[in-house]
Amino acid sequence: MAAVPQEHLDALETLRSSILEASHDLRLGQIHLMERQTRRVFAALKYARNLHVAVNRLPSEILERIFLLVRPHYDDFVPRWPDRKSLQWTAIEGVCTRWRNIARNLPSLWTIIDLCRDDPAHVGRAFLARSVDAPLTVFFASLNLEDSENDIYVLEEILLAHAHRVEALHIAVNSDDDLHAVCVLFRHTLPHLRSLSMFFRDHHNYRSTEWADGLASLDGMLPSVRKLAVQRCPIWQFCTFSGLTHLALCGSNTSTYREKYKAKTLRQLLDCSPSLVELILDEYASDRGLSGDCAISLPRLRTLQAAWDLDKEQGCLQFLGIPETCKFTPHFGIEGFATSAPGSPLNLHILVHSPLLRHIHTVQISPDLTQTRRISIHPGTFFISGIQDFAHLAGIVDPAVQLVICDTYHITDEDGWISLLSTMPRIRSLVVLSYELSYWDIETLFAALCSPAGANLCTALESLHLRGFQDNCF
Template sequence: MIVSRTALLETLSAVQDTVSQLIGDLNESEIKDIEDYLGRICRHLRCSRNALVSINKLPSEILGYIFQFIHADFASPSRSWIEVSYVCRHWRRVALSMPSLWSVVDLRQKGFDVHKLEAFVQRSKAAPLTVFYQNPPSDHLVLRALQDVVARNMYRVRHMHVKADVCPPFSDVILSEPAPSLCSLSLWHKGPAFPLLHANSARALFDGRAPLLRKMTISACALWYVYRITSLTHLALYNSEAHWFGDSFVDMLDGCQQLEMLFIVSPHLRLATEVEQQHSNRIVTLPRLHLFYIVRVVCKCYPLPWLRHLLAHLEIPEYCDFRVEFWMTDREVVPEGSILSIFPPPAQFHPLEQVATVKLLTTSTSKSCIAVHSKTLFIVAHGDAFPLGLPNDFLCPIARIVIVNNTETTSFLLWRTLLSTTTHLKTLDVFEKYLDTVEFIQLLCPDLGAEGVSPVRCPGLQTVNWACLSYPDVDLLFGLMAMANDRAHCGSPMRAISIWPSVNGEDKRTVEFDSLGAPMGYFTRESTDEDCPCLHVVEGLIAAATPKRPDEDGW
């Protein structure tokens, strides 16, 4: 029987009148029964009111599509994608019917116990899973439950990120089950560093069935000792023992022809005498590698045999961005040896053979960096405390050097080391942030060199470009001209000297030289009167360098 709205209101009004008449005659239990009944009526009324809200008039398919936008495929402290199931019955029904909303199993959430783990797995049905897990030392129940979940559902795990003690039996479970859907894996071992030598070396990672695995992050363990990891495009290795990067690691890389990014972060170093001897002569080509970073290398002496060995066995493309970031723990102590000795000879590390430009940035930070890409060697150094010393086998056909001085301190030894052994140098660019750093001029000019220090010849040098914040001292300009004359007499004439007395590139002044190395025109010391501003001296250089017609008119 369908009750009309008018009859419903009349019935409620009659009930209200009856209750009013019975006040004083009802006992406690009767009052409670009436309250429970009224509560049920109120809940039904709220449902009717919620049905009037615009969003609840949407079809379930559209509401579910909206829910997808608050569902994160990554670890997030927000639980909004869970809270939607507690708004109302309609929302809960829609949320529980969407397996993808329950596909992120984040065991790091506070209060996420074994029962919630099972609930998520059941609600996710056949949806691909993303698993995050980080266990405290005593979290054995959740760890065992996770092992069981992985064993039963590894076939649909798409991303798995675990920070725990990955010793057996946990490692046996997560590394041996086939993973046909796995795309990324992170293993952060929390115990002592070890190479997983317990495993059966004949077995493959995930039983050899992880065709979609492309990205892997490993910390404090060396899977390649026992597994051959192939088909990777991204590999990041944290807190690994440096001696692990030997022949076994090279063999593993040989199967990663699709590798695009390789990161080695915070390697643990041994003394050079402790590094295991390697005898392999194989060369591994990584044709798609475009980022190769080795970060937070803490050391007090060079060379680094493990790194030199690794680079000697890798053939990387010319466009690959290779960099090594060093962390100097004590700036007062200069590490022994040459930092460039981390490289094998250029014949073994071909990107060095192609280097045509060296860019040196002096900085006050304790982070130093060496990088090679696009035929350029980049050096970030903290002044003379940086062990740049060039090893004997470091012979690159360097045609250009760019020096950017970003400190108030001098870097005389650093610059001299870089210039003195560069026989192929043709162009020198210097950019100075401060006004009192003119050491590179003193290195090149025979009359301005430090006492007892001979100038750096750089026989192939043809062009000098110098940018500073203001016009340089007049004596330095004469020193440059003296250098040009000296080089002309030695058979290595200059082509041009350009000066920018501002960092924005304005007011460029250039002195050009003829084929014999002499300035085109004449320059006399009479124009260096003490009252003559430096600007006039530079303009005099320009005027002297401008070829003239017989009638004295300019070209």
């Protein structure tokens, strides 16, 4: 490093001495002027120091990658939503001039548009300008459009002038009027939109049919959507979607308007999406609109998450033809996806340790239902509802089958377990899922397996899993 020129050091020393000598004669205005000049000197020294900081010796390409890592990242399917800290990363602009110039000339850094807190409109417009022609991901959430004037202004500009750039769009509103108002903003086709989320938080706020008119007006404007997530906003019943790879549905009900709009059924949607990879259904969606003469073939499905209501028949699995490798996660007793906060309109409650995640043949039985139901057998999955159907499985299941019993209300004693398991002698793995799995349930189960009458029960049994979901469970 070259030495600091001696004349600079001499000049600083001369300046210091002259100020001290003339300190009694200096006027206040002159002192303020010299202070401003001194601050400029310190700024120059700070700039010189920063040039020697290790991070500023990094090439611009490396800093660009670091900036992209610092910015929050969001999945394009059922994403977490931006929070109040989502823009903190923009502080990199204030570090130094070099960092600011690098950041502002990196379009991909400014492609996530956060319209969830009604920030000043110039913030969103700055992101649009700096992102140049890069693909956009847009989040819009509002509890009341009257309090979101800035966000609406930016959203309208995006849908008018940048529709061709939008690749992911996530919208959450709280009333049917607001839903209709947002739909009106769509005036051009979004040719490259791949991921769409539309969440209507309050299902009690349907006061008119304008929301349905708004959704119907979008038909044909979303030709490239492949990932769709909706909550109480059944856009899929009014618009044509085909070739979906990811689908999440919660609480979609348009029975009142079905005739007027010729609303599409869930079966029709799935029939048009044979390449579906991930499917998420809440309690409402998982047992409605799927009935038909044959199973819906989903040969590429890898993840299935479905609400499981233990109080009534669950019809989801009996209508789906899924591959053996599909991971199935049941959601017990869930009324819908959590939507209380604007920042997280869709929040799934997942049973991480669900035994049904194992890649093996599975028999799922709900003994709480006593009436005989039809048996539906699809690749890798047997779904039975009703105790009287158990006998039909004897001799036809895979030797390595896993038996999953959902709830045990009607198995009240040792004889009940013996009667239940005697029809399935070849099971290798037994799983019991129950809200209130008590010590009594466990004792009667083991008593049945160890009793003389149960000597021939489950002779091939290798593993036993017990799962309870209430705090008071053993």
